[in-house]
Amino acid sequence: MSTEFQCPMCGEHRPVDPFSQFCPGCRSPMLIVYDDVQRAFHKESSGMLERYRDFLPLDAIHASLGLGEGHTPLQRLDRLMCISDGPEVFAKNEIFNPTASFKDRGTVVAVHAAEARRIRRIGTVSTGNMGISTAAYGARAGIKTFVMIKTDSSREKLFSAGIHGAELIQVGGDYGRLFELSLELGGKHGIYFMNSTDALRVEGYKLEGFEIFEQMGDDAPDWIFVPVSSGGHLIGLMKAFKELRTQGMIDRLPRFVGVQARGCRPVARAFQAGAERFTRIEKVETVAQSITNPSPPAGDIVLKWIRENDGEILDVTDSDILEAQRNLAELEGIFCLPASAVTLAGMRRLAQKQAFRPGDRVVLVITGSGAKNVNILDRNKMRIVQSDLVDLGDVIRERL
Amino acid sequence: MSTEFQCPMCGEHRPVDPFSQFCPGCRSPMLIVYDDVQRAFHKESSGMLERYRDFLPLDAIHASLGLGEGHTPLQRLDRLMCISDGPEVFAKNEIFNPTASFKDRGTVVAVHAAEARRIRRIGTVSTGNMGISTAAYGARAGIKTFVMIKTDSSREKLFSAGIHGAELIQVGGDYGRLFELSLELGGKHGIYFMNSTDALRVEGYKLEGFEIFEQMGDDAPDWIFVPVSSGGHLIGLMKAFKELRTQGMIDRLPRFVGVQARGCRPVARAFQAGAERFTRIEKVETVAQSITNPSPPAGDIVLKWIRENDGEILDVTDSDILEAQRNLAELEGIFCLPASAVTLAGMRRLAQKQAFRPGDRVVLVITGSGAKNVNILDRNKMRIVQSDLVDLGDVIRERL
Numbered sequence: 001m002s003t004e005f006q007c008p009m010c011g012e013h014r015p016v017d018p019f020s021q022f023c024p025g026c027r028s029p030m031l032i033v034y035d036d037v038q039r040a041f042h043k044e045s046s047g048m049l050e051r052y053r054d055f056l057p058l059d060a061i062h063a064s065l066g067l068g069e070g071h072t073p074l075q076r077l078d079r080l081m082c083i084s085d086g087p088e089v090f091a092k093n094e095i096f097n098p099t100a101s102f103k104d105r106g107t108v109v110a111v112h113a114a115e116a117r118r119i120r121r122i123g124t125v126s127t128g129n130m131g132i133s134t135a136a137y138g139a140r141a142g143i144k145t146f147v148m149i150k151t152d153s154s155r156e157k158l159f160s161a162g163i164h165g166a167e168l169i170q171v172g173g174d175y176g177r178l179f180e181l182s183l184e185l186g187g188k189h190g191i192y193f194m195n196s197t198d199a200l201r202v203e204g205y206k207l208e209g210f211e212i213f214e215q216m217g218d219d220a221p222d223w224i225f226v227p228v229s230s231g232g233h234l235i236g237l238m239k240a241f242k243e244l245r246t247q248g249m250i251d252r253l254p255r256f257v258g259v260q261a262r263g264c265r266p267v268a269r270a271f272q273a274g275a276e277r278f279t280r281i282e283k284v285e286t287v288a289q290s291i292t293n294p295s296p297p298a299g300d301i302v303l304k305w306i307r308e309n310d311g312e313i314l315d316v317t318d319s320d321i322l323e324a325q326r327n328l329a330e331l332e333g334i335f336c337l338p339a340s341a342v343t344l345a346g347m348r349r350l351a352q353k354q355a356f357r358p359g360d361r362v363v364l365v366i367t368g369s370g371a372k373n374v375n376i377l378d379r380n381k382m383r384i385v386q387s388d389l390v391d392l393g394d395v396i397r398e399r400l
Numbered sequence: 401m402s403t404e405f406q407c408p409m410c411g412e413h414r415p416v417d418p419f420s421q422f423c424p425g426c427r428s429p430m431l432i433v434y435d436d437v438q439r440a441f442h443k444e445s446s447g448m449l450e451r452y453r454d455f456l457p458l459d460a461i462h463a464s465l466g467l468g469e470g471h472t473p474l475q476r477l478d479r480l481m482c483i484s485d486g487p488e489v490f491a492k493n494e495i496f497n498p499t500a501s502f503k504d505r506g507t508v509v510a511v512h513a514a515e516a517r518r519i520r521r522i523g524t525v526s527t528g529n530m531g532i533s534t535a536a537y538g539a540r541a542g543i544k545t546f547v548m549i550k551t552d553s554s555r556e557k558l559f560s561a562g563i564h565g566a567e568l569i570q571v572g573g574d575y576g577r578l579f580e581l582s583l584e585l586g587g588k589h590g591i592y593f594m595n596s597t598d599a600l601r602v603e604g605y606k607l608e609g610f611e612i613f614e615q616m617g618d619d620a621p622d623w624i625f626v627p628v629s630s631g632g633h634l635i636g637l638m639k640a641f642k643e644l645r646t647q648g649m650i651d652r653l654p655r656f657v658g659v660q661a662r663g664c665r666p667v668a669r670a671f672q673a674g675a676e677r678f679t680r681i682e683k684v685e686t687v688a689q690s691i692t693n694p695s696p697p698a699g700d701i702v703l704k705w706i707r708e709n710d711g712e713i714l715d716v717t718d719s720d721i722l723e724a725q726r727n728l729a730e731l732e733g734i735f736c737l738p739a740s741a742v743t744l745a746g747m748r749r750l751a752q753k754q755a756f757r758p759g760d761r762v763v764l765v766i767t768g769s770g771a772k773n774v775n776i777l778d779r780n781k782m783r784i785v786q787s788d789l790v791d792l793g794d795v796i797r798e799r800l
């Protein structure tokens with residue numbers, strides 16, 4: 001199987017190199033492209049990488065590098081559908097990954113690429129979830145791991161990465177500049193920084209799209225809603241369905257809807273303004289901390305691909321996000337990140353505009369567990385009371 | 401299929417009744433027993449309850465009550481085995497459940513029993529994990545849910561249960577008395593309190609044992625290490641292999657090792673003293689907060705069954721627990737609760753005594769995610785530094 005990097009913006013080709021992933025011409029992150037050979041799923045394989053190995057740039061797959069990633073459930077949201085007269089809605093629940101977020105899919109592919117090239121140092125720049133994932137897989141592989149994390153990351157996220165023994169560096173200052181600097185320093189010191197739009201990571205996210213296709217009965221859903229931060233996740237999912245189309249396994253792509261938080265919406269703003277390029281956001285302010293990249297490296301690719309494929313990019317308010325998060329927890333038993341709940345909030349926005357036809361099947365991508373970020377929850381919206389043993393009978397009776 | 405309650409201590413039989421689960425004679429929790437019909441696994445079914453339905457006291461299974469529980473991976477701990485010259489070690493990783501703990505297996509069975517009997521109020525008494533699980537499944541089922549939680553439970557646990565809309569009551573005072581009082585008040589107000597040793601819950605935990613059997617190639621491992629708090633989980637796992645033996649699917653049970661924390665070891669103390677009954681612990685003090693039941697309702701059953709089957713009950717110190725927790729995270733990428741890490745600490749205790757024969761296969765049950773309880777972690781044991789962008793190059797160079 002022959003693979004190489006290709007720039008999705010200008011078409012430039014280069015050999016695959018983890019240390020040099022940006023197009024020398026237009027500075028866009030490059031993606032992996034494959035030759036035209038017929039490919040198939042290995043349905044007899046239960047491991048995620050084995051099953052989809054025809055669609056991966058890996059010569060060998062090692063169980064010893066895996067932690068049980070992928071094969072997450074697609075859950076029909078029956079009770080949520082009862083309260084809103086709309087399409088058939090499913091959650092692709094990525095909480096069921098080893099470190100409770102979709103990041104694990106990308107990390108396992110990137111760590112395989114590191115292993116194949118005998119790279120002994122890896123790293124990432126993260127608001128939290130990606131740092132935890134990279135630290136866990138680095139530990140499992142026995143590879144020295146550097147995690148650059150924002151100074152304002154929650155204690156839960158900091159410690160959940162630190163427990164794996166990674167070198168954790170809390171860095172103040174501009175996040176976009178940190179992203180660039182990590183790649184410079186990585187090249188210098190032989191540290192493979194598998195950041196958010198890394199081409200190998202994107203190949204891992206792609207496999208989530210293949211699972212949705214299989215779980216829909218070897219078919220594409222009508223809509224897929226995805227949170228957008230750096231853009232890598234959405235690009236990976238779209239790439240899945242583009243490759244399925246190339247292979248003749250589907251004839252149309254789902255309509256993709258990228259959703260951002262109002263308080264950090266560089267891509268949504270550019271989309272709504274009809275611009276081809278996004279401009280960076282100066283001030284970020286939202287409860288959806290996991291999707292707060294003010295200058296998304298894959299932002300322009302997202303704009304291009306969404307436009308070419310009849311998609312949408314929306315932004316939603318914090319109050320809509322928190323309401324959606326609560327609804328998923330109260331009606332469906334799914335406690336997700338605010339950054340995941342943007343998908344339900346986004347779907348509601350489109351429902352108000354009568355965007356859905358009868359019988360449409362909608363997938364909301366639930367990216368990660370809310371348990372990693374309880375600080376943003378409002379105790380006053382919960383039913384919490386105190387009691388001692390003597391009064392317990394009365395307290396219960398009042399609440400029946 | 402005919403089922404009833406039976407007291408494992410005195411043999412007394414009663415009809416199954418969620419509201420009356422304790423033996424009228426000896427006050428032990430009763431368990432469900434089945435008639436002698438031949439049973440089989442439905443290997444074509446991917447849902448946990450469907451697959452093992454011949455071994456469950458349920459007439460109907462509803463996908464709408466499930467959240468994707470069970471089918472958790474059995475992971476070979478290769479790197480951990482390298483540093484200790486011992487048996488072949490596997491983790492049964494229960495973190496891969498919907499609310500990141502084994503409790504979900506029990507909750508889904510108990511909620512089915514509630515649904516079948518048209519019970520519209522459920523509840524539980526919990527140090528955290530069981531409360532979160534019951535709140536999530538209650539939400540999914542649309543059943544009013546009461547969670548009694550200890551006043552000193554972590555904010556993460558409190559909010560992770562509260563987000564699902566349950567009535568959350570923080571109760572001060574004796575935990576053992578609260579357990580009893582919940583059952584009294586439940587009977588009075590029609591609230592089915594599915595507490596830790598609930599017979600339906602135990603049937604759910606049993607399914608974890610069936611999965612271990614299947615993942616071992618339709619065979620029993622040589623050893624299974626399980627944390628012990630109330631005793632319900634260990635009883636469920638032992639019941640699995642007892643039923644497999646009754647069915648002729650295995651001819652010997654694994655050796656079960658129950659592990660408690662030194663700071664709360666009522667059952668281990670009784671076992672070591674050769675006593676048939678445990679006595680309650682007055683002062684609980686351990687980092688393993690999820691296994692701090694000072695007066696475990698199933699403690700005497702655990703003592704009896706472990707003795708009858710050549711098992712062991714150990715206790716381990718907090719420093720051994722924390723070291724085991726760190727080792728699992730640093731070597732295998734698994735971040736578990738201290739209450740789960742007791743299993744590795746316990747295995748090491750037995751290894752020191754040369755308990756294992758060459759070729760022995762050992763399963764450590766990893767009960768839940770460490771992310772729910774980061775407060776007990778020691779930042780000084782982690783490699784965390786601060787930096788700004790200017791100094792980042794130097795900071796990395798020093799750590800290569």
